[in-house]
Amino acid sequence: MNHQSALMKQRRFLPFFLTQFLGAFNDNVYKNALVVLLTFQAARYTTLAPGILVNLCAGLFILPFFLFSATSGQIADKYEKSRLMRFTKLLEIVVMALACVAFAFESLALMLACLFLMGAQSTLFGPVKYAILPQHLREDELIGGNALVESGTFVAILLGTLAGGVLVSLPDGTLWVSIATVAIAVLGYLASRGVPLAAAAAPELTINWNPVTETCRNLAFTRGNxxxxxxxxxxxxxxxxxxxxxxxxxxxxxxxxxxxxxxxxxxxxxxxxxxxxxxxxxxxxxxxxxxxxxxxxxxxxxxxxxxxxxxxxxxxxxxxxxxxxxxxxxxxxxxxxxxxxxxxxxxxxxxxxxxxxxxxxxxSEPEHRSRIIAGNNILNALFMVVAAAMGAGLLAxxxxxxxxxxxxxxxxxxxxxxxxxxxxxFLLRFLVWLLVHTVYRLEVKGIGHIPQNGPAVLVCNHVSFVDALVIMAASRRPIRFVMHHHIFRLPLLRFVFREGRAIPIASAKEDPEMVRRAFDEVARALEAGELVAIFPEGHITEDGEIDGFRPGIRRIVERTPVPVVPLALRGLWGSFFSRKDGRAMSRPLRRGIFNRIELVAGAPLAAADASAEALQARVAELRGDWR
Incomplete structure (x- = not known):
């Protein structure tokens, strides 16, 4: 079962998703109902032109993102997030009840005030919405979770826009809008009661209520990484x-x-x-x-x-x-x-x-995550205002x-x-992704053996010129590869390995000083908690078989004892990038496209057990007969 369908059945995600969906839906029901009302019936409320009123509505809804995002980011970091969600949904009920009064008394000022308050409520909810996901979801679930949130939000915007326009066009339309928005707000609150606890990231934080100075601080947090x-x-x-x-x-x-x-x-x-x-x-x-x-x-x-x-x-x-x-x-x-x-x-x-x-x-650093997302919301709002100004200027x-x-x-x-x-x-990952989704169809097994945190050495059989790119595509973490310095001469691979901070190495006879520098850099990388990958054969196979592993791996783990994870590539022998039947990359589309390949990871070996012979035997076992 994929993560998306599984998440929709779990309490750690579904109540949050429904809360977010109903909130976005309600925002757009009220906002579009008001826009339609003022577009076609503005004369009932004011002498201002409908076009001015519509732009005023857009400005009032987005203004709170400038004024209150910095404060809402602090609040989301300081307090437990599920409680904040329930508070914002209660606030939504109050605002919608106030909107009912505005419609009943045909008060334009109160209608616009409610729109501003809806924007403020959304501003408060925004940092909580995005900061809570990493607390309830694993890293490998974040893409699926965010995908559901984004798709759900746009569907909610669409449905809310349609519903707002339809309801306000009915006889007694403002009454129907009033009933709908209050009911949706109540449903959102009920959904929020199912959101699990999400501990405060920075409970000791002292809130700075000055929006100007705190906005500057939030933007500084966003520039930290x-x-x-x-x-x-x-x-x-x-x-x-x-x-x-x-x-x-x-x-x-x-x-x-x-x-x-x-x-x-x-x-x-x-x-x-x-x-x-x-x-x-x-x-x-x-x-x-x-x-x-x-x-x-x-x-x-x-x-x-x-x-x-x-x-x-x-x-x-x-x-x-x-x-x-x-x-x-x-x-x-x-x-x-x-x-x-x-x-x-x-x-x-x-x-x-x-x-x-x-x-x-x-x-993002967990203790600053909500404020970083608040800074993101501020910049989002600024860019949208600039977009509106650019559009108006160019059209004029x-x-x-x-x-x-x-x-x-x-x-x-x-x-x-x-x-x-x-x-x-970004471009590096795109090239890697393109490789394994056009030339190959990559299947990964045992990837959980690569630690999610901390240092480790990865060792793998060397079948082709793109072995490192395939491993990059499979790994959830960046990897620093130890590569023969000649590989850096190939135009595309030079860019990939330079930007991937690969470590160049030569043979001891060719350049002993480069060898020393390479081992020093490997030690620094491991001490910094990074993943380092090597191909212990020292060269790409000429016959598809695994050659003897060289003793450099012992030198690495004796200096920096870390776990060693064996990997095996399967299915690359005979591909365009391998040396089967002569020089590699000499016969385009030798096996066509979308070839199935596999990367298999085995259980880590302790540094003391990671001899060249033991690792070679383990990699051969993982690879099996499929070359």
Whole structure:
């Protein structure tokens, strides 16, 4: 059973998921009901133009993220999280009850105040939502858990948007919205009562109630880990990208597709469904661990399909043309192409965002995690505001909606290139992921024998030029490989091993000084708690058999006694990267693509038992007859 379906049956996840889903659903029921009400009935409440009121609503909902995220991050770190969840859901009931009063008395000021309070409640809930997952889920479950949360959130946004618009359009619509929002808030509170305890990360923390200074501190926390900070920037960029697209759906549906409000709902639906599909596919493509190689894959898709949407969109309809019903919109040339592009953008958005959230959660310091996520929320809100300003400015300057999609797609290429230049780990993992999902189909057995924390030496038979990349793809932790220095001359592998901090080595006859430096670096890596991998044969096999293991492994573990984990690669002999029948990489697609290979890990050996002979026998046993 995969982690996603299993998590939905467990108390440590399901009540939290329902709490989050119902909260996102209720936010959008109320927000969209208010937007629709003010769009079509603004004259009942004010002389302000509907367009101004709609933008005011958007600003009021997002403003609390700037004002209160820093404080909410501290609260989430200081107090037990399931209790905080119940408190925020009770607050939601109070706010929705107040909204009932606003609707009953037709008080615009109170309606807008309730929208601001809903934003504040969501601001308080945000750091708790993402910080609680690493406390209840194992690292290998984080991708699946985040995928469910992200897909569920977008489905909730879609359903809430639809429900809000439908309910407020009924006779006595505000009464129906009042009943629905209070009922949903009560259901959310009941769901929150099932969330298990999640201990406070920093109970001794003294809360700083000054939002300005604390916001600066939160942003400083996000910069504490460079990879985490750049991942936060990546997440914020996704919300920028998404905000541009979502805000243009009404104009695209009306001016390009020629449709009415039903066409807007269709665009929102296919975009949301795409993100849900992409999010749920992440765990399958990640093979059980946080696979940040999917992030570049996602960003490539986000750019390509944004550019294709610009290129393939139908010509804009003439001004003043009557809106077409949905069936006629779907019959227009180019509509289905645009829908396919939006689904693809959503899918690749899921590939992009889910690993980034999981990476932020797993690599943040636990005692600061909620405040780091609060800093993420602040930056997300800032990027969305900038997206709105950019969109408004470019449209006012005469750029069309499809031109805005083009600009966003090109900006995405520039931002992705910038981030992957700063953190080559993303690109490295993408190349590794691409290898084992195109050329090979990798099956991993016994991966739990590789320790999740602390130092260890991994030893493996050496079959091909991509052995290290296959092991990288299977491991949940970074590995430093000891590689012959000649391997660094190969263009692609040079990048992979340089960025993977591989340790170059030569033979003792060729360069004894390089040998000494290599063993010193291995010792430093193990003392720092890292994983180090070596191929004790010292060369790639010429006949598919395992050659004698050299004694260097004894030198390593005698100097730094750590567990030694035997690994065996199966199925690589005869592949394009092996030396079967002569020089490697000389016969492209010798075995086609999607070849099945295996990596098998055995139980660790203590340093005292890790002789070259014992390890060679164990690796041979793990490999068996399949070369």
């Amino acid at each position: 460079r990879t985490v900070f750049l991942s936060i920037l990546g997440v914020s960029w996704f919300w920028f990208y998404g905000a541009v697209f979502l805000s243009q759906f009404p104009a695209y549906a009306k001016d390009v597709l020629g449709g009415n409000e039903h066409a807007v709902v269709l665009l929102l639906a296919v975009f949301s469904v795409g993100i849900g599909i992409g999010s749920l596919l992440c765990e399958r493509l990640s093979t059980g661990h946080i696979e940040i190689g999917l992030v570049p894959f996602g960003s490539i898709g986000l750019s390509l399909f944004a550019l294709d949407l610009w290129w393939s969109s139908p010509a804009a309809v003439a001004a003043g043309t009557a809106a077409l019903p949905l069936a006629e919109v779907l019959a227009r040339p180019g509509t289905w192409h645009a829908i396919a592009d939006l689904v693809a953008i959503g899918i690749f958005g899921g590939f992009y965002i889910v690993p980034l959230y999981a990476l932020i959660q797993s690599r 300057a005469g750029l069309g909606v499809t031109g805005l999609f083009l600009v966003t797609g090109l900006l995405n290429i520039a931002v992705a290139a910038y981030i992957y230049t700063l953190v080559p780990e």
